[in-house]
Amino acid sequence: PSIDELKTIFDFEYICSKILPKNAWYYYSSGSEDEFSLRENHNAYHRVQFRPRVLVNVKDVDTSCTILGEKHEVPFYVSATALAALGYEGGEVSIAEGCAQGSFKIPQMISTLSSKTLAEISEAKDKFGGQDQWFQLYVNTDRSKALDLIKEAEAKKCKAIFITVDAPSLGRREKDVKLKAKPSRENGISKGLSSFIDPSLDWEDVKYLKKQTSLPVFLKGIQRKEDALTAVENGFNIVISNHGGRQLDHTVSPLETLTEVVPLLKEKGYKPGENVEVFIDGGVRRGTDILKAIALGATGVGLGRPILYSNSAYGAKGVEKCKDMLREEIAMNMRLLGVNKLSELNESFVDTQGLKYR
Numbered sequence: 001p002s003i004d005e006l007k008t009i010f011d012f013e014y015i016c017s018k019i020l021p022k023n024a025w026y027y028y029s030s031g032s033e034d035e036f037s038l039r040e041n042h043n044a045y046h047r048v049q050f051r052p053r054v055l056v057n058v059k060d061v062d063t064s065c066t067i068l069g070e071k072h073e074v075p076f077y078v079s080a081t082a083l084a085a086l087g088y089e090g091g092e093v094s095i096a097e098g099c100a101q102g103s104f105k106i107p108q109m110i111s112t113l114s115s116k117t118l119a120e121i122s123e124a125k126d127k128f129g130g131q132d133q134w135f136q137l138y139v140n141t142d143r144s145k146a147l148d149l150i151k152e153a154e155a156k157k158c159k160a161i162f163i164t165v166d167a168p169s170l171g172r173r174e175k176d177v178k179l180k181a182k183p184s185r186e187n188g189i190s191k192g193l194s195s196f197i198d199p200s201l202d203w204e205d206v207k208y209l210k211k212q213t214s215l216p217v218f219l220k221g222i223q224r225k226e227d228a229l230t231a232v233e234n235g236f237n238i239v240i241s242n243h244g245g246r247q248l249d250h251t252v253s254p255l256e257t258l259t260e261v262v263p264l265l266k267e268k269g270y271k272p273g274e275n276v277e278v279f280i281d282g283g284v285r286r287g288t289d290i291l292k293a294i295a296l297g298a299t300g301v302g303l304g305r306p307i308l309y310s311n312s313a314y315g316a317k318g319v320e321k322c323k324d325m326l327r328e329e330i331a332m333n334m335r336l337l338g339v340n341k342l343s344e345l346n347e348s349f350v351d352t353q354g355l356k357y358r
C-alpha cells in the first residue's frame with residue numbers, strides 16, 4: 001500500500017509479515033521460547049487505564065521534554081537493534097535518515113551488531129541533520145575491543161553509552177533457530193552473532209567501563225528494583241527493558257517493573273529526569289503507551305521493532321511516518337487527558353491496579 005494509507009504503527013508490522021524474507025521476519029519478530037514476555041510487554045499497557053482531567057484549556061499542547069539536559073521534541077527514541085539491513089538494504093543508515101528528516105528529530109541508539117559501520121551511520125547523521133546518536137555496547141570477552149568501541153563512539157560524537165546487561169547469553173528465539181539461518185546455519189542468526197559477548201560481565205566490570213568515558217552511561221536491561229537502585233547509586237542511568245522479550249522468557253513486563261523502580265528511587269532521594277534518567281522499552285506501539293510510561297515516571301521511551309518494520313517497509317520515509325504517527329497520537333491524547341505539557345503527567349493520571357492481574 002501507499003504509505004499515506006497507513007494509520008497505525010501496527011500496519012508496518014502487518015506489511016512486513018507479508019513482504020520480508022523469512023530470515024528477516026523471524027529474526028525481527030521472534031521472542032524467546034514461549035514468547036510470553038514478548039506478548040506481555042505490550043499487553044501490560046492494556047492493563048493500565050487513564051483518569052483524564054477535564055475543563056483544561058488544551059489548545060496548545062507541547063510534546064517536548066528534556067533528556068540528558070537537552071530539549072527533545074518527543075519523549076521517544078530508536079532503541080538499538082542488530083542487523084537492520086536484513087529487512088532493508090539501507091539498514092541503520094536509512095534509519096538515521098528517518099530519525100533526522102521531517103519536522104522533528106529523534107535520537108538513534110546504534111547497536112554493536114549493526115549491519116552498517118559506526119562510521120557510515122554517523123556520517124548519515126551529519127548528512128541528514130544531526131540528531132543525537134547513542135552507542136549500545138555488548139561487552140566483548142576481549143576488554144580491549146569494548147574499550148576501542150567506546151573510544152570510537154566518542155570520536156563519532158555519540159552522546160551516551162548503553163551497556164546491555166540482559167544478554168550474558170542469548171535467549172533461544174525458536175523461530176529463528178528453526179530456520180537455521182545464515183550466517184550460523186546450526187543455531188539461527190542470533191547465536192551466530194553473539195558468541196563474543198562476555199558471560200562473566202559483572203558490576204565491577206561495568207563500573208570499570210564507566211570510568212573509561214566521560215559520557216553518560218546507561219545500563220540497558222534492568223528488570224528489578226534492587227538492580228535499579230544499585231545502578232543509580234553507582235552513577236548509572238537505566239533502561240528498564242527485557243530486550244523486547246528476546247532474553248529470559250516469563251519476565252515481568254518493563255511497565256510493571258517501572259512502577260516498582262520509580263517509587264524506590266524517589267524514596268532514596270533520586271529525581272528521575274533531574275539527576276537520573278529512567279528509560280523504558282518493550283511493547284510500545286501507541287502514543288497512549290508512551291503517555292502511560294511517562295505518567296509512571298519514565299524519562300524516555302524506546303522503540304525497537306516499530307523502527308525495524310517501518311524502515312523495512314518504506315525505508316527512511318517509513319521511519320519518518322512512524323515517528324509522525326506517534327507524535328500525533330501523543331498530542332491528541334494529551335488533549336484528551338487534559339495536560340498541556342508532559343511534565344504535568346504523574347501517577348494520578350493512571351490506574352495501575354489491573355497490572356497485577358496477568
Ligand code: FNR
Binds near residue numbers: 082
Ligand atoms: C533487539 N534489541 C537489541 N538490544 C540491544 O541492546 N542490542 C541489540 O543488538 C539488539 N538487537 C535487537 C534485534 C532485534 C531484531 C530486536 C527486535 C531487538 C532489543 C531492543 O533494543 C529493545 O530492547 C526491544 O526491541 C524493545 O522492544 P520492542 O520495541 O521491539 O517491542
